[in-house]
Amino acid sequence: MSKLTLTRRALLISGVASGVLMGTNLAAMGETPPGVLVVGQIAEPKALDPAAVTAVNDFRILMNVYDGLVRYKSGTLEVEPALAQSWTISEDGKTYTFKLRDGVKFHDGSPFDAEAVVFNFQRMLDDTHPYHHTGPFPLAFFFSSVDKVEATDATTVTFTLKEPYAPFLSNLAYPTGLIVSPTAVKKFDKDFGRNPVGTGPFVFKEWRPNEAVVVEGNPDYWDTPTTLKAVIFRPITDANTRVAEMLAGGIDLMVEVPPVALKEFQNASYHLVEQAGPHLWFLILNCASGPFKDKRVRQAANYAINKEALVNDVLEGTATVAAGPTPAAFAWAHDDSLQPYPYDPEKAKALIKEAGAEGAEVVFYVTDGGSGMLDPVPMGTAIQADLKAVGLNAKIETFEWNTFLGKVNPGLDANGAHVDMAEMAWMTNDPDTLPYLALRTDAWPDKGGFNSGYYSNPEVDKLLNEARTSTDQAKRAELYKKMQVIVHDDAPWVFVANWKQNAVSNDKVSDFTLQPSFFLLLKDVKKA
Amino acid sequence: MGGYILKRLLLAIPVIFGITVIVFLIMAMIPGDPATAILGSYATPDNVAKINRDLGLDKPLVTRYFIWLWNMLHGDFGTSFSLNRPVIDEVLERFNNTLILAGTSFVMCTVLGIIAGSISAARQYGFADKAITFVVLLGISIPSFFLGMMMILFFAVDLRWLPVSGMYAIYGGGDLPDLIRHLTMPALALAVVATGVVARLSRSAMLEVLRQDFIRTARAKGVGEGRVIWGHALRAAMVSIIPVLGIQAGFVLSGAVYIEIVFQWPGIGRMLVDAILQRDILLVQGGVVFVAACYVIFNIIVDVAQSLLDPRIKT
Numbered sequence: 083m084s085k086l087t088l089t090r091r092a093l094l095i096s097g098v099a100s101g102v103l104m105g106t107n108l109a110a111m112g113e114t115p116p117g118v119l120v121v122g123q124i125a126e127p128k129a130l131d132p133a134a135v136t137a138v139n140d141f142r143i144l145m146n147v148y149d150g151l152v153r154y155k156s157g158t159l160e161v162e163p164a165l166a167q168s169w170t171i172s173e174d175g176k177t178y179t180f181k182l183r184d185g186v187k188f189h190d191g192s193p194f195d196a197e198a199v200v201f202n203f204q205r206m207l208d209d210t211h212p213y214h215h216t217g218p219f220p221l222a223f224f225f226s227s228v229d230k231v232e233a234t235d236a237t238t239v240t241f242t243l244k245e246p247y248a249p250f251l252s253n254l255a256y257p258t259g260l261i262v263s264p265t266a267v268k269k270f271d272k273d274f275g276r277n278p279v280g281t282g283p284f285v286f287k288e289w290r291p292n293e294a295v296v297v298e299g300n301p302d303y304w305d306t307p308t309t310l311k312a313v314i315f316r317p318i319t320d321a322n323t324r325v326a327e328m329l330a331g332g333i334d335l336m337v338e339v340p341p342v343a344l345k346e347f348q349n350a351s352y353h354l355v356e357q358a359g360p361h362l363w364f365l366i367l368n369c370a371s372g373p374f375k376d377k378r379v380r381q382a383a384n385y386a387i388n389k390e391a392l393v394n395d396v397l398e399g400t401a402t403v404a405a406g407p408t409p410a411a412f413a414w415a416h417d418d419s420l421q422p423y424p425y426d427p428e429k430a431k432a433l434i435k436e437a438g439a440e441g442a443e444v445v446f447y448v449t450d451g452g453s454g455m456l457d458p459v460p461m462g463t464a465i466q467a468d469l470k471a472v473g474l475n476a477k478i479e480t481f482e483w484n485t486f487l488g489k490v491n492p493g494l495d496a497n498g499a500h501v502d503m504a505e506m507a508w509m510t511n512d513p514d515t516l517p518y519l520a521l522r523t524d525a526w527p528d529k530g531g532f533n534s535g536y537y538s539n540p541e542v543d544k545l546l547n548e549a550r551t552s553t554d555q556a557k558r559a560e561l562y563k564k565m566q567v568i569v570h571d572d573a574p575w576v577f578v579a580n581w582k583q584n585a586v587s588n589d590k591v592s593d594f595t596l597q598p599s600f601f602l603l604l605k606d607v608k609k610a
Numbered sequence: 611m612g613g614y615i616l617k618r619l620l621l622a623i624p625v626i627f628g629i630t631v632i633v634f635l636i637m638a639m640i641p642g643d644p645a646t647a648i649l650g651s652y653a654t655p656d657n658v659a660k661i662n663r664d665l666g667l668d669k670p671l672v673t674r675y676f677i678w679l680w681n682m683l684h685g686d687f688g689t690s691f692s693l694n695r696p697v698i699d700e701v702l703e704r705f706n707n708t709l710i711l712a713g714t715s716f717v718m719c720t721v722l723g724i725i726a727g728s729i730s731a732a733r734q735y736g737f738a739d740k741a742i743t744f745v746v747l748l749g750i751s752i753p754s755f756f757l758g759m760m761m762i763l764f765f766a767v768d769l770r771w772l773p774v775s776g777m778y779a780i781y782g783g784g785d786l787p788d789l790i791r792h793l794t795m796p797a798l799a800l801a802v803v804a805t806g807v808v809a810r811l812s813r814s815a816m817l818e819v820l821r822q823d824f825i826r827t828a829r830a831k832g833v834g835e836g837r838v839i840w841g842h843a844l845r846a847a848m849v850s851i852i853p854v855l856g857i858q859a860g861f862v863l864s865g866a867v868y869i870e871i872v873f874q875w876p877g878i879g880r881m882l883v884d885a886i887l888q889r890d891i892l893l894v895q896g897g898v899v900f901v902a903a904c905y906v907i908f909n910i911i912v913d914v915a916q917s918l919l920d921p922r923i924k925t
Contacts, residue, residue, distance in 0.1 A: 114780075114781045115781075118781065120780060120781070125884070126693065126884070128691075128692055128693060128694055129694040134694070136648055136649065136652075217664070218660075218661060218664035218665075220648050220649055220652075220657065220661055221652065223652070223656075223657060275694050276694070276695070291693075291695075291700070291703065291876070292703075292704070292876035293776065293777065293778065293780070293876065294780055314780055314781065316776070316780055317874075318775060318874050319871070319874065319880070319884065320871050320872060320874060322759065322872075323762070323774060323775050323871075323872060323873070323874050326762045326763065326766060326767050326774045326775070327774045327775060329767045330766045330767045330770060330773070330774045331770075332773060332774050332775070332776075332780070481641075482642070482887075483642075483887075484641070484642025484643075484646055484647050484887070484889055485640070485641040485642045486642075487642065487646050487653065488641045488642045488643070488646060489641070491646070491653060519654075530654045530655050530656055531654065532654070
């Protein structure tokens with residue numbers, strides 16, 4: 083073999099290779115045709131069985147393939163009819179009777195009726211149901227208050243609750259309450275999650291693992307059908323790569339744009355939309371021991387932290403300052419008169435001095451990521467600096483998300499450790515959820531709740547218990563507003579931010595909006 | 611030769627067994643559990659206990675290990691809870707994708723590295739040697755994930771010559787040219803460091819061989835310079851290059867983790883990272899054991915190849 087032939091061969095090979103590359107370039111790089119929308123997802127979905135999944139990422143697909151009995155009215159967190167045309171609630175708040183929409187069919191042609199609804203809830207809730215093994219159903223507890231589900235006639239379903247439970251309707255609007263085709267569950271059994279069949283505006287077409295989930299427009303949809311031919315959901319786990327795909331035209335729409343990448347999209351070629359949601363980013367303060375046992379020091383922390391700066395500088399405007407424990411997105415239950423603690427380091431210093439906590443050391447748990455945690459490390463560092471300025475020395479300890487939850491959820495004084503404060507974020511679908519699970523005395527970690535900072539106020543407990551059992555929305559609103567005022571003053575948390583979810587689309591996409599529920603609804607979107 | 615191979619294979623058994631113990635213990639010891647990962651904010655003790663029961667995680671550690679091992683010996687790697695499909699399906703599919711990427715990179719780094727190293731050695735201290743050395747040092751010094759990101763920005767976002775990420779076009783792709791276009795950037799980014807290492811070591815191996823008597827004899831006999839370098843010298847130098855290639859193969863496989871994340875290549879490295887973050891115990895364990903077994907087998911192949919080239923090694 084001589085040197086010359088090798089070189090010739092190498093040239094030939096590289097020539098052919100680059101020919102293949104360039105030649106196919108233009109043709110295959112051609113963008114998707116009109117009516118086909120490519121959505122950048124943040125991860126591969128786990129399954130497309132609404133009862134079996136928990137991730138917002140999966141919900142984004144599910145909400146387009148299935149319908150629930152009720153749904154959130156566009157732009158709000160208030161329920162309106164969907165597969166159920168109407169409903170009545172009994173005097174004692176324990177019996178819900180739904181009148182179902184007539185003539186609706188699942189994508190596989192089987193009829194949607196009362197029996198189908200009963201099948202759905204029994205599959206999730208009844209351990210002895212023949213298809214219960216198609217689970218596990220981790221969020222089944224959303225409906226744990228349900229005692230019985232019965233089909234009164236073909237279009238009437240009655241739910242009997244064990245006790246009055248006001249969030250029941252809004253839980254039905256949550257993805258866990260979406261209705262699947264019983265025929266398809268029986269046919270696919272444990273593989274139903276990969277062969278989803280619902281009644282929604284899009285019909286499932288195919289799932290190429292780690293590549294794409296494809297759904298097509300449903301022309302027979304009971305509500306106005308979509309004009310889109312198809313939606314392709316692409317999992318792209320790395321945020322930088324997702325941004326690059328958006329810039330290169332590989333995807334038409336992406337959610338959760340990283341704050342640092344926002345300015346790439348602030349021009350005429352893109353539409354950037356944002357929407358504040360039912361999210362709260364806060365610091366849990368240890369109300370049982372350490373300097374934060376004193377309410378004045380807790381209030382001081384609220385005064386000391388410059389929330390405007392966090393929201394504008396660290397989060398680049400992707401959040402708003404939180405006023406209290408209930409996000410403003412729950413418009414009907416939010417006390418609009420409640421003002422955020424102003425940034426007032428002098429007042430903070432005075433309060434700390436009064437409490438005799440000057441120069442105290444506080445242990446501060448920070449996470450490096452996690453659902454709804456935004457930019458937890460830079461936020462933690464900025465908070466540390468603000469506290470330092472008023473005389474509190476925060477010692478940061480950083481943990482990976484699941485490790486972090488494993489340390490914070492059991493309580494800040496659990497297992498002999500002592501932690502003074504920890505970052506936390508929640509996204510909920512009802513104003514009941516977060517305070518009920520994280521602020522009541524009966525929600526201390528040893529009692530099975532998330533009150534990791536051991537806050538306790540009997541008045542708050544009473545208000546929350548009352549609000550949960552009342553079915554009158556106006557009455558509930560009043561109780562939640564009272565609760566917010568008390569919690570705001572007691573300051574068991576530092577109320578920091580409400581996340582504004584954002585999304586960006588290219589200029590071929592129109593009529594796309596985000597919902598306060600953070601669900602991704604694509605039915606009315608158009609793509610040129 | 612048969613005995614040598616058999617001996618190496620038998621020695622591999624305790625190694626793989628040890629790996630199953632280690633990966634099982636690590637997954638059992640890291641804080642955070644699958645139930646918390648599934649439930650997130652809703653991980654109350656009651657809900658966690660129920661999920662653990664559903665996943666069979668409520669049994670004692672030792673029992674769980676032996677159930678896992680026993681099932682695995684019967685070819686059952688279990689079901690991934692985060693992907694809701696059999697671990698073995700996912701692992702094989704992902705590993706296949708990684709092999710395409712790492713294999714291409716490995717061929718690139720072998721061919722380019724040996725050619726560059728040999729030219730360097732043949733033209734020691736000449737212009738070609740200096741130019742190659744410069745480029746090689748540059749290549750070794752750039753972290754592959756950074757190089758990958760820069761390549762994306764330049765070739766995909768600015769020039770739009772190549773797709774940003776993925777393995778096939780999302781719409782109307784799926785053929786070989788489509789695969790090649792998706793493969794070019796990640797394979798190149800992954801190959802750069804390994805190419806540099808192979809080139810440097812090939813250069814020194816060749817230099818050593820070129821000083822030996824048989825090369826002088828060949829030249830004195832009138833054999834052409836091309837034949838001396840590529841025929842005689844390279845063949846002799848391969849004995850010291852092949853073990854380096856074995857190590858580089860491992861390097862390329864492990865480096866694939868970063869590259870797979872940057873380019874969203876659906877390979878096993880990205881799968882493992884996702885699985886660890888999700889605490890998908892069975893998927894992590896199955897994936898690690900599978901990759902480790904492949905690595906062990908690959909090393910045996912390299913050693914056998916080496917002993918074929920150099921009979922002195924066979925013992």
